Amino acid sequence: MAESLPATSAGTRPPVPAWLIWPLLGLMATALSLHLLWQASPPADWLSLPARAAHELKAALVFYGLLPRFAVAILAGAALGLAGVLMQRVLRNPIAEPSTLGVAAGAKLALSVGIVLAPGLLAEGRELVAVAGALLTMALVLALSWRRGLDPVTVVISGSLVSMIAGALGAALTLANGEYLMSLMVWGGGELSQQSWQPALGLAWRLALAGFAAFLLLRPLALLGLDDSRAKGLGLAVTATRLGILLLAVWLAASVTAAVGIIGFIGLAAPAFARLAGAHSQRRLLWAAPLLGALLLWLTDSLLLTLAGTDASLPTGAITALFGGPLLLWMLPRLHGANRPHLAGLPPALGRTAHPLRLIVLLVLALITFALIGLMVGQDTAGWNIAGFDALHALLPWRWPRLVSAVAAGAMLAAAGTICQRLTGNPLASPEVLGIGAGAGVGITASLFLLPVATPLSMLGFAAAGAAIALLFMLAVAARSGFGPERLLLAGIATGAFCGAIISAVMASGDFRTFVLLAWLSGDNSAVTPMQAGLSAAVALLLLAPLPLLGRWLELLPLGAPAARASGLPVTRSRLVLVLLAALLTAAGCLTVGPLSLVGLVAPHLARLIGFTRARSQLVAAVLMGAVLMALTDWLSRTLIFPYQIPSGLTASLIGGPYLIWFLTRRRAA
C-alpha cells in the first residue's frame, strides 16, 4: 500500500508559522461566545445562573440552553476530531472520517428506523441503536473495500455508496411517515441547540474515556504506521489493535450522531489542519486534532448564532459539511494516488462467454418478458390480475410511460457505470458516485424555492442546469490533475458531498416543499408523462448510439495511462469525452429514477459476471442488463404494496444493496 499523509507533501512553508492562526481563531470563538452570553445575561448575574436556572426561565435558557450548547459544540468537535484521527490511522487513509466512511449516515438511519418502528426500544437505548447502525455500516464499508486491501479511495467510495443506500432508506422511511418529517429532517441537519447538560456530560465522559484509551494505544498506533509484516514481527496483534481502535472511533462518532445528528467533515478537517499546523508525530496529532475539531465546530456554531440569533434553527452540521466538499478537493493533489494498472479491479467474471451473441439475445428476450409482465400484470382493488386486451387499452397509458422511463434510465445509468468502471479501473465506481445526481438535486431545490410554482418542465430544466454546473465544476477540478481516475472519483465524491450538504441544509428548514425533493431523492417515477417518457427514450437512444465506437478506449484505458498512451491513445482527450458522456447519461438517468438507484453500479457488474469481459460487449450487455433490472424494479414498485407505490429508485437500491454485499464479501476464488 502506498499512501502518504497530506502534510508531508506540503514542502515549503511561509515564514510565518501556520499554526498561529489557531490561537487567533480560538480567541475569536471565545469572544463570540462571551458576546452571546453577555447578550443573554449581564456579567454581574453569571455567578448566580446555576441557582436561578431551576425556576427562572431566562437563567435556564442560558444555563441549560446556551452554555451546554457551547460545551456540546466543543465536545462533539473534539470527539469527531479524535474519531477522524483514529480512523485515518487505522485505515491508513488520510480522508477517512465518520462522514466519508458512511458511519454517521448509518447511525442516523438506525435512529430513524428506531423512531418509526420501535420508539420503545429507542427510549431504552438511543445510543445503542446508533452504535449498532454505525458498526454495521463500518463493517459493510470494510467488507466492500476488503478486496482492494482497504485502499483509501475505495474505502471512501464504499463509504459514500453506503451513505447513499442509507439515505435512500431514510428518504423512503420519511415519505412513508409524513407526520415525522420535521423531526427526521431537523435532526439530519446536525442542530446543536440544547435543553440540559445531559448530552454534554454524556459526550464528555465518552470523550475522556476514548481519549484515555487512545493514549494507551499510542505505542501500537505508532507501530501501525509501519507495514503489517514488521508490526507483526514486533509481536503485536495487529488486527486486534486495529479493530479495537476502530471500534473506539465508531463508538465516538455514533455517540455524536445520537446526541446532535450528523456533523459533516469535522473529522476530516481537524486532522488535516492539525498536520498543516505542524503536528506530524502521532502523539501531537492525537491531541491537536481533537483540539482543532473542537475549535472548528465551536467557532462555526457561535458564528452562526451571532449572525442568525439564538432563536433561529441552525443546521450547523449541514453548514460544516458545506466546507467538506471544498476541503476534500483541496486535499486531492496532496493525496498520493498512482496511475497504476487497475485491471484487477474490474468486476469479476465467471469466465468469458463463448457465445456472446446468444447471451445478448437472451438478455433481449428477458427485457421483452419483463416489459410484458410490467405492462400486463398488476393489482387492482380486487387483487392480482393479468390484463386482457380491453383492460390493457385503459391501463397502458398509465403503465408504459413509467416503464419506458425506468428502462431508459436503467440503460443510461448502466452505460455510465460501465464507462466509470472502465475509466477508473475501480469496480465501485458508478455514476451515483460522480456527484452529478446530487447536482441535479440542487437544481431541483432551486426550482422549488425560486419559482412560485414548480412545473415538471421547470424542474427538468433546473435539474439539468444543476447537473451541468456540478459536472463542469468537477471537470475543472479534475482537469488540473490530468483526469487521473482516482482524483476524478474523489472530485465526484467531493462535489456530491457539497451538493448533498446544500440539500440537507434546505431540508432542515422543515418547509414542506421538501416533500417534492424527497420524492425525487427516493426515485419516484410514478408520475412520468408520455411526453417525458418519450423524451427520456429519445435522449437515451441519442446518448447510447455513439457508445459502440468507444470500445477501444474503454479497452485500453483500464491498463493505466502509460500503457494506453503507448498504444497511441490520446489519454486526456479520450477521458474527457468519456467523462462528459458518462455525466450526460447520469444526469438524464437520474432525472427520472433519482440519484440513488445503484443500477449504474450493479448492471456493469452483472454483465461482466455472466461473461462479457471485452469492453464493447460488456457495454452492450450492461445496457440491456440495466434495462432489464429497471423493468423488473418498476413492476415491483407498482405492484408490491398496491395501491401504495414504492419509489422505483428506492426499490432498485434495495435490490442493488444486497447484491453489493454479496459480491464484495464472497471469496476471491470467483
Next chain:
Amino acid sequence: MAAGAGALLASGFTPARAALPARLAAIDWSMLETALALNVPLVAATELKLYRRVVAEPAVPAAVADLGLRGSPNLELLASLAPDLILISPFYERYRPQLERIAAVQSFTVYTPGAPAYENGEAVMRALGDQIGMEREAADYIAATAAEIAAGRNALAGSAAASRPLFAISIGDARHVRIFGSDSNFGAVLERFGLTNAWTGRTRYSAFAPVPIEALAQVPEARLVIIPPVPPDVTRILAGSRVWQTLPAVREGRVHWLEPVDHFGALPAARRFARLLTASLLSAEAHFG
C-alpha cells in the same frame, strides 16, 4: 340542482359527464376535508390510512378508495375509478399533466405565503361549492363554522382561560416546535375567539418552522396548546429537558394537549381545532377553578 348546473356553466367548468353531483377525487388533504365537509360523493383520495389517524375529521366513508401516498398517488387506480373532477393544490402541480388525462383538474390554494389560511379555506369551500352546484351547502358550512366559533368565543368570554396569550404549536422533536402564526388556521381561530396569539413573529406557510423551544419563553405568561401528531418518543425526551421543565407554562400546568388536527388543513380543520380548544380550555378552567 338546476341552479347548481347553471352556476357550473357560468363558472366555465364543463363536466366530463352530464350527471350531477360530480364524482370527485381529492389528492390534496385540505381539499379532501373540504369536499367531505360538503358531503360530496368522493370516489378516491390519498393516504387514507394516515388521514384516519392524524386528521380524523371529517370522517372518510369506507367506500372511498385509497390512492396511496400523497407524494405518489396511484394514477392507474384513479383512472379506473373514472372521477369527473380531481381536486389538487399547487403542491401537486407536478401531477397535473397526468391527472388531466383522467378528468378535469382544479387546483385550490389554502396555503400561500402571507395569506390567511382561514379566509382561504372559506374561499376554497365556496369555490368548490360553486363548481359542483353545492353553493348552499358551502355557505351553510361556512356559516355553521362561524357560528360554532362565535359560540366558543361566548363560552370562553370572561373565563380565566381567555386572559392569557396562547402559543399554538406542534412538536417536531424534543428541541423544536412549529409555532402557528396569525395567518394559520389555528391563529385565525385564536383571533376569532378573542384570544391573543403569543407568537407575533414572522410566519412562513402559516407556521414558522422549526424554532427551538426556548422561543416559547419569550412570552412567559402564555399557555401552550400542543396540536398532535407528535413524534412517538417526544414525551419522554421533553420529560428530560431542563429548559422545557422551566418553561412557566409547563411549571405552572398551562399545557393543553389536544387531539390531532391537520396542521395544514382547510376550514374543517379550523372548526375541529375550535371545538377541541374550547373543550380543553374550559375543562382546564373547571380543573383549576
